[in-house]
Amino acid sequence: MSHAKLTEEFLKNEPKTDWHNETLWWVRSKRDVSSKGIPEWEELRSLASQIKDNVLSNIGNYLQEFEKNALANGVHVHWAEDGKEHNRIVQSIIEKHNAQRIVKSKSILTEECHLNQHLESNGFDVVDTDLGERIVQFAKQPPSHIVLPAIHMKREEVSELFHEHIQTEKGNSDPQYLTEAARNHLREKFLKADIAITGVNFGIAETGGFVVCTNEGNADMGVHLAPVHIACMGIEKLIPKFEHLGVFTRLLARSATGQAITNYTSHFHQPRPDQEMHIILVDNGRTKQLAREKFRNSLKCIRCGACMNTCPIYRRSGGYSYDATVPGPIGSILSPGFDLKKHKSLPFASTLCGSCSDVCPVKINIHEQLYEWRQVIAENGLDDMPKRFSMNIARKVLSSPKVYFTLGKIARKSLSILPKSLINNPLNAWGKQRDLPNPPKESFKEWYKKNRS
Amino acid sequence: MSSKENILKRISDLDLQPARLPEIPQFEGFDNLIDTITKTLEGSHVKVTSVKGNLIDSIKQEISEYEYVVSAVKGIDSTMNEEDLKSKDSLNKVEAMIINGKVGVAENGAIWVPESNMSQRILPFITLHLFVVIQKESIVSNMHEAYSKISEIPGFGLFVAGPSKTADIEQSLVVGAHGPKRMTVFIV
Incomplete structure (x- = not known):
């Protein structure tokens, strides 16, 4: 279904739509205040963009350097061509350890690969441990925003879900109370987990290590208690050197939520002596996007979500209107690369105002790529008839x-x-x-x- | 061919011209590092104690209410021994964990803790209240300076900048998501 059609659904509840719009704008405003606190903000954006240019132009060598160093650190490294292979690798690790209970922290890549569905259909219990992700997991929905997974939901809806799934008081929708209930519920899951799965924010070629950023501490709660850690990483998440983390950690949280840094910036290089650590390097269409010169630098994305918070369309149409793992402006330039026909309406879900490009911490020219995709869609005869006429x-x-x-x-x-x-x-x-x-x-x-x- | 070979071949077939890797310049820092980090941490729901007298006495005073204490700081005794901390259920009881931070960052309040200072990796996360001691001299302006001070990269290392928190329900902030509900920093 087209973006416009799906948006109609979202717009039915006008007060909620207004709340969604205003709340995301508020997050965007926090980002403005936070970024203006750094005099060299624009210079940092340029540096980040140039570092990622270097990564993308030399990614084959960096991948091999990363693998060599990770292996030397005692980490197992796997390569997956696509989502299916990624899921098979995860499953084989789980089966090798005879594991049943799996905790997972936020990872857009595993959403992209539909890992949860794969594992659940094979009889494994996967618990998303980020609060927002647990909420949407209860609701049997995907996240509607990459940083704020349950931003489309009001507290009363969360209260209903928690009452049903973890027996909280009916009608109590106090966020403090609900968060405490989720804390207790998930603490049990952490303590019993056999396997912890995380995403990766940055992989460091020079050291073979990787960094995971959270505010809740859920990735660490899972990883440090479980005997096995599996980190799933898109190949574009690499950075060349350890020192480059200085640039990206200053940009990421400020762009995402306006915080100066995430509460927890965890640097993993070696497993604990009693632990096994795996990294899965996933392509799943990334080398194809790398080959598309006009769209190549969409791979610079560090998944901060700033382009969603600022987008006048996203704010008023909601994440589900995009029907893609990554919604919003960045999703609208990434998704057509995966499936042009399915996502042909997304590049048109924009006013081309350029606000997305203005806030992007790695300076992706998002609005120009949206315009470019429109040409590709028309050239392929996929634009809609009334418009063509x-x-x-x-x-x-x-x-x-x-x-x-x-x-x-x-x-x-x-x-x-x-x-x-x-x-x-x-x-x-x-x-x-x-x-x-x-x-x-x-x-x-x-x-x-x-x-x- | 293996997946690795396939991926690498697709990349090498593109024959991309390497783009230059930029140098990271030195950015101007803060004049008053201690005031800045104090304000930043307090803004992130951290209690900051500037230690004028004896550090050990200050810590003891702050942890007096707790029964289950684990300390990685010399002079403060743990109430739980290593044997206790082998079971997850005992780890789950920890109320106070006291650790030494190695580098503090004024700009964002992040404090670097290598795993050798944690006793166990899980402890700074599973404890109810995290206490971090940081020396005045080890406070720097920004993340670039902080990373340049980390000469040895540990198996696990952490920048911690506040108690665990979430705003996933209607963007309303709740402190104490999965990890510590409180955090105290002693600046010595």
Whole structure:
């Protein structure tokens, strides 16, 4: 279904839509305050962007350097071509350890690979431990935002879910109370877990280590208690050197939530003596995107979500309207690379205002890539018929001054006498919230001739 | 071919021209590091104690209410022994964990703790209340300086910047998500 169609669903509840819009704008404003506290903010963005340029241009060597160093640190390294292989590798590690209980911290990559569904259908119990992710897991939904997974939900809905799943008091929707209940519920899961799965924020080629950032401490609670740690990492998450973490840790949390840094920035290099540590390096379409020159630098993304918080479309259409693992502006330039046909409406879910590019901490030219994808979609004949039809007419009209002038005259006359059904009809999406304009008596050209010539 | 070979081949077939790796310049720091880190930490729900007299006495005073104490700081005794801490259920009882921080960052309040200072990796996370001691001289302005001070990379190392928190329900902040509900920093 198209983005516009799915958005209709979200817009049905107007107060909630307004709340969603305003709350994300508030997060965006916190990002502004936080970034302005750093005089060299723009320089940091440029540095981050250049470091990622270097990574993408040399990624094969960095991957091999990373693997060599990780192996030397006593970490097992696996390579997966796609989501399916990634899931098979995870499953084989679980089976090797005869494990049943799995805790998982936030990882957009595992969402992308549909790991939970894979493991659950094979009889394993996977518990998402980030509070927002646990909420959407209870609701059997995917996250609607990559940093704020349950931002589409009101506290009363969370209260209902918790009452049903972890027996909290009916009707008690106090966030403090609900969070405490989730803490106790998940503490049990942490203590009993056989395997802990995490994502990776940054993989360091120079040292073979990786960094995981959380505010809740859920990744660490899982990893340090479980006998096995599996870290799932998209190949683009690499950075060349340890010192580069200085640039990215200053940018990430500020861009995401306006915090100066996440509470926990955990650096993993070796397993505990009584632990096994695995890293899975996943391609799943990334080398294909790398080959697309115009879209290559979408792979610089560090998954902060700032482009979603600022986007006037995302804020008013919600994460689910994108029907993609990564929603919002960045998702709209990544997803068509995975499946052009399925995601053909996403590059059009934008006003091309450019706010996404302005806030991106690694300076991805998101709005320009949205525009580029539109060309690709039209070239592949995937743009929708009414739009193609009207654009063809517009091209003819606008390329001939004579036709334009004559049609203008006709339009000014006919607008006042035509029935409203001409615009307010089911065939015309624009007419849904719009009426015919009041036509002016004359065109600008006519007015100019009378008054200025 | 293996997946690794396939992935690497797809990359090498692109024959990309290496882009230059930029140098990271030195950025201007703060004049008053201690005031800055204190304000930053307090803004992140951390209690900051500037130790004028005896550190051990200050810590003892702060942890007096707790029965289950684990200390990685000399001069403070743990009430739980190593044998106790082998079981997850005992770990779950820990109320106070006292550790030494190695580097403090004024700009964001993050404190670097290598695993050798933690006794066990899980302890700074599973404890109810985390206490971190940091020396004035080891406070730096920003993350670049902090990373340059980490000469030995440990098997596990942590920048901790506050008690565990979440705002996943309607963006309303709750301190004490999975980890510590409280954090205290002693600046010595």
